[in-house]
Amino acid sequence: MPDHVLDLSRAQFAMTAMFHVLWPILTISLSAFLVLVEALWMRTGE
Numbered sequence: 001m002p003d004h005v006l007d008l009s010r011a012q013f014a015m016t017a018m019f020h021v022l023w024p025i026l027t028i029s030l031s032a033f034l035v036l037v038e039a040l041w042m043r044t045g046e
Contacts (some may be wrong), residue, residue: 040046
């Protein structure tokens with residue numbers, strides 16, 4: 001197998017791994033932030 005194919009495969013895997021790590025962190029933290037903001041709004045009305 002040529003070296004450039006292996007490098008491209010590794011780059012593709014790195015991008016996929018980064019996406020699969022960052023996406024859950026982003027969605028869970030956004031959900032927690034929205035729950036906090038909603039609770040503050042219900043408490044203060046602002």
